[in-house]
Amino acid sequence: MNELIRDVCYLAAAASFILALKWLSAVPTARRGVLIGVAGMVLAVSGTLIQKEIVEYKWIVIAFVLGTVVGVPLANIPMTAVPQRTALSHAFGALAAALVGTAEYYLKATKFTHFELSALALEVVLGFLTFTASLMAFGKLQELIPTRPITYKNQNIVNLGVLAAAIICSVLLVLDPTKSYLFPIIAGLALTFGVMLIVPIGGADMPTVISLLNSYAGLAASAMGFVLDNKLLIIAGALDGASGLILSIIMCKAMNRSFTNVLFGAFGQVQTASSGEVEQRTVRSATAEEAASFLEAASSVMVIPGYGMAVAQAQHKVRELFDVLQKKGVEMRFAIHPVAGRMPGHMNVLLAEADIPYDKLLEMEDANSDLPQVDVALVIGANDVTNPAARHDKNSPIYGMPIIDVDKARTVMVIKRSMNPGFAGVENELYFEPQTLMLFGDAKSFVSDLVKELSGGGGH
Amino acid sequence: MNELIRDVCYLAAAASFILALKWLSAVPTARRGVLIGVAGMVLAVSGTLIQKEIVEYKWIVIAFVLGTVVGVPLANIPMTAVPQRTALSHAFGALAAALVGTAEYYLKATKFTHFELSALALEVVLGFLTFTASLMAFGKLQELIPTRPITYKNQNIVNLGVLAAAIICSVLLVLDPTKSYLFPIIAGLALTFGVMLIVPIGGADMPTVISLLNSYAGLAASAMGFVLDNKLLIIAGALDGASGLILSIIMCKAMNRSFTNVLFGAFGQVQTASSGEVEQRTVRSATAEEAASFLEAASSVMVIPGYGMAVAQAQHKVRELFDVLQKKGVEMRFAIHPVAGRMPGHMNVLLAEADIPYDKLLEMEDANSDLPQVDVALVIGANDVTNPAARHDKNSPIYGMPIIDVDKARTVMVIKRSMNPGFAGVENELYFEPQTLMLFGDAKSFVSDLVKELSGGGGH
Amino acid sequence: MDPAHQGSSIVLLLYIFMLAAFIGFEVIRRVSPLLHTPLMSLTNAISAIAVVGAIGLAGKAETTFSTILGTVAVTASMINIVGGYLITYRMLRMFKKKEQIKK
Amino acid sequence: MDPAHQGSSIVLLLYIFMLAAFIGFEVIRRVSPLLHTPLMSLTNAISAIAVVGAIGLAGKAETTFSTILGTVAVTASMINIVGGYLITYRMLRMFKKKEQIKK
Numbered sequence A, B: 001m002n003e004l005i006r007d008v009c010y011l012a013a014a015a016s017f018i019l020a021l022k023w024l025s026a027v028p029t030a031r032r033g034v035l036i037g038v039a040g041m042v043l044a045v046s047g048t049l050i051q052k053e054i055v056e057y058k059w060i061v062i063a064f065v066l067g068t069v070v071g072v073p074l075a076n077i078p079m080t081a082v083p084q085r086t087a088l089s090h091a092f093g094a095l096a097a098a099l100v101g102t103a104e105y106y107l108k109a110t111k112f113t114h115f116e117l118s119a120l121a122l123e124v125v126l127g128f129l130t131f132t133a134s135l136m137a138f139g140k141l142q143e144l145i146p147t148r149p150i151t152y153k154n155q156n157i158v159n160l161g162v163l164a165a166a167i168i169c170s171v172l173l174v175l176d177p178t179k180s181y182l183f184p185i186i187a188g189l190a191l192t193f194g195v196m197l198i199v200p201i202g203g204a205d206m207p208t209v210i211s212l213l214n215s216y217a218g219l220a221a222s223a224m225g226f227v228l229d230n231k232l233l234i235i236a237g238a239l240d241g242a243s244g245l246i247l248s249i250i251m252c253k254a255m256n257r258s259f260t261n262v263l264f265g266a267f268g269q270v271q272t273a274s275s276g277e278v279e280q281r282t283v284r285s286a287t288a289e290e291a292a293s294f295l296e297a298a299s300s301v302m303v304i305p306g307y308g309m310a311v312a313q314a315q316h317k318v319r320e321l322f323d324v325l326q327k328k329g330v331e332m333r334f335a336i337h338p339v340a341g342r343m344p345g346h347m348n349v350l351l352a353e354a355d356i357p358y359d360k361l362l363e364m365e366d367a368n369s370d371l372p373q374v375d376v377a378l379v380i381g382a383n384d385v386t387n388p389a390a391r392h393d394k395n396s397p398i399y400g401m402p403i404i405d406v407d408k409a410r411t412v413m414v415i416k417r418s419m420n421p422g423f424a425g426v427e428n429e430l431y432f433e434p435q436t437l438m439l440f441g442d443a444k445s446f447v448s449d450l451v452k453e454l455s456g457g458g459g460h
Numbered sequence C, D: 001m002d003p004a005h006q007g008s009s010i011v012l013l014l015y016i017f018m019l020a021a022f023i024g025f026e027v028i029r030r031v032s033p034l035l036h037t038p039l040m041s042l043t044n045a046i047s048a049i050a051v052v053g054a055i056g057l058a059g060k061a062e063t064t065f066s067t068i069l070g071t072v073a074v075t076a077s078m079i080n081i082v083g084g085y086l087i088t089y090r091m092l093r094m095f096k097k098k099e100q101i102k103k
Ligand SMILES: NC(=O)c1ccc[n+]([C@@H]2O[C@H](COP(=O)([O-])OP(=O)(O)OC[C@H]3O[C@@H](n4cnc5c(N)ncnc54)[C@H](OP(=O)(O)O)[C@@H]3O)[C@@H](O)[C@H]2O)c1
Pocket: A204, A205, A206, A207, A208, A251, A255, A305, A306, A307, A308, A309, A311, A312, A338, A339, A340, A341, A342, A343, A344, A345, A346, A380, A381, A382, A383, A384, A385, A386, A415, A416, A417, A418, A419, A420, A421, A422, A423, A424, A441, A442, A443, A444
């Protein structure tokens, strides 16, 4: 009887998760998606708790309380910290899968079939490597450890060697499950490989990696499902695996990098900018006062936010700018590049946090078709996603990456702190165009100066 | 070993069918969809043929040959006969499912579990009722039997009684599988119910019914999958079931009828037109020559094809009209109502058959936003889908059905044979509008007259 | 065939049905109205998958009755397979863009 | 656990995996880029479904070792469940249309 209830709960939970993702696909239904996702999880947990094999609730309750106590603050971090939070929680998810796999092995190693043992080995290897890799990614994003890529000779060969060793040990274990001394070796190799995988990758490349790690964590859960003969785990894991994979593919496409290039560790290679001609070019810079007068005179303004806006936490000031311009009858919209910032959709959440209506956020294609009619394009802390070299300079490392064509606007203003390049490490020729004005300063304080100028001007 | 190969074949076949439907969703990939569908079927059949239980190939080969000999001509019918062909093939599909279920019952009635027997009963009931219902639908569409709905008092109660009797017998059989005398009764009741279901439905309502029958045939195959523990059958059946259901929902929506209304047999009730005011109104009619001069003078023409074009097989003449107008620099496009004709997508295939480029076919919404800029709206054998009463006359049986707003065009010309109403049986007030010209005649011969006038005129 | 195993097997089949039905709805909702008629004939061909069960009957040669029923069922399914795929392909060949027709 | 049954069971699980992965790809490909960050946190919460396996370990109390590992795993999953759903909901609450903000 309990089994039947559990089976029904699990079936309903699987359906709920599918609906959750389906409803998340558009803003009007998205919240409903989260609620049904919660319902699915409640069903899954309840269905498990009522099983008669569960004889001891003490530790479960303690773990629930502990998890909630840690989980709630982790949900209330500032939006700019979302990338590192995601990395951290992948680490937790992968750890859970790895530990369950470990315990299952020691409980009934010899009772598994070859197929089940292979799934278990996959679960443990993926779990442990995702655990340390996610922790490393977290460390780099939170800048607890140096973010710059650390490379040495033959790194790829050494890394693949470690992975191969883990796989060979797994195969041996599957063939002879009693060789339990192999298990700690496999776990150790997987943990090591996780660290080594991230060492050569720069902090800025983390988002693609995190997304892949999401995929791995999902696959580990799916593998657990094969071990425990649990369809819910298989389904939920497969959904996650697909999600992570798709997001990383999207990111790769938006950066015009091949997926294999990312998969095989070529990321992290420091891309040296082709600085052949060291020709001295001039840039025009402007003060907040001058910039404000441009904005005031414009009838339409397109803001291109980037990583700098996130770092400076400037989104709330940008919202003030939006309000003050709106009062003056200037239309301000936002052009969102798919990989602006450091994770997919990064800019959208930040701007939504600052209460910017989401119908003012344009996707890249729409923004590009409007830009030639825009008076002022205001770039706030974005760099690579505006670099026209991507369109024509075949030698540029970002050649072929789709960009926001800010240079088509009548006037371009760029808020950043210096002439330093962005993530890709290449100079941005946009800054030398005749219609470009550089507004040097921290994004937050510069935008707040603009707001002051504009409201001051409005008060006259 | 053979089992493993079969399992792999089935898994691949299931994946192929899914991809087939996915690729069918857009024209550029649609043909690839059919090919992978064929591949899936070949895989499924091969995987079955290599099983060691198959000891006798003679009958299988004979059946293959017979099936091919009948199947090929059935694929080469004129496009106008597609609705009846579809009905006929639903009958074949349902028959196959019902016969397999019958044979399985007599082979091992007592070896099934309750669940399997229930699935078997469902398969047989759905199979047999879909079989006769589809044959009836075929007969009505092919006009072998009278197409008009035949109704009598308490019809719904009688019908439901037959269905209930079939269900009760099935329950008894599931509870005691040895009562094999019940089986022929169930089959008989299901066969009868299939006939009775269609008797009260008019020929014109057949498409919705056919689509539902498609859904039933799919569900019967899925039920067979539960009986035979065959996942491929479950998946393919579920895909079909979903497809039929969705298409009938789409048709219901486009006719503004509730789905429950269709499901519970309210269709077929003869809709008596509200002929309260028998006011004598005048219509303007015109000859082919006059109509041709209007077309020649226009710069844009929108053709609204309907059931009449299909009946008259006028699509090739329409294509000639298209060519001759194009030569004269007149743009001719087509506005396709979702339920124009007698099955979903009917007009699209007909026009495609006549080599009209599919980018000239507009969906209803797009056509409606363009119509106010159109010089001549040429209605060819369409009626209900152009009736403005749907927009404002709350008493009209078609009130609320989305229509093509032909009355917004500068001039409207309507080719039909008489002032008779169309499928819904209501008068079309469009014909009394001042900008409307009636072109009385058979669609094919009138269009061919138009072509003659226009090419004659071009030769002057 | 102990009941526990039967139970779990039914659940598994229900999972498969649920997932497949969901895929069906998602995929078919997105089929362009332009292609609804080919869609009907393609699903028609696919539903002839009942052939798999029919071949089993016709080939196992258990009783004359089951062999006859199986043979009829294989024939009926084969008509749908051959007819369904051919007519779908034939319809799709008709859909051409302007440029393709010019050629 | 006769091999035949094992075999069939594996195939069933593979079917489920295939169908679920297909659904995942279809559904997630259609998520608006606007919502990619909430998507990441929602899938994160869903992947905490490993809790189902972890509860089994922590509650069966078979060995001290397995209970400890199970408890840690339940805690880790619970962090993700609570944190993941809450932050997703929090993010989504931020997305407002113009009219909604005015109110
Ligand atoms: N979103 C994703 O999913 C994702 C994933 C992987 C990789 N990436 C990569 O990340 C990059 C994103 O492009 P992006 O244009 O957003 O960023 P970017 O190219 O990294 O440029 C950010 C700019 O912001 C400026 N900045 C930094 N802190 C600032 C502050 N406090 N105030 C004002 N400006 C500040 C920096 O210039 P100064 O130092 O001169 O101020 C820098 O040039 C792309 O290259 C993309 O490929 C994104």
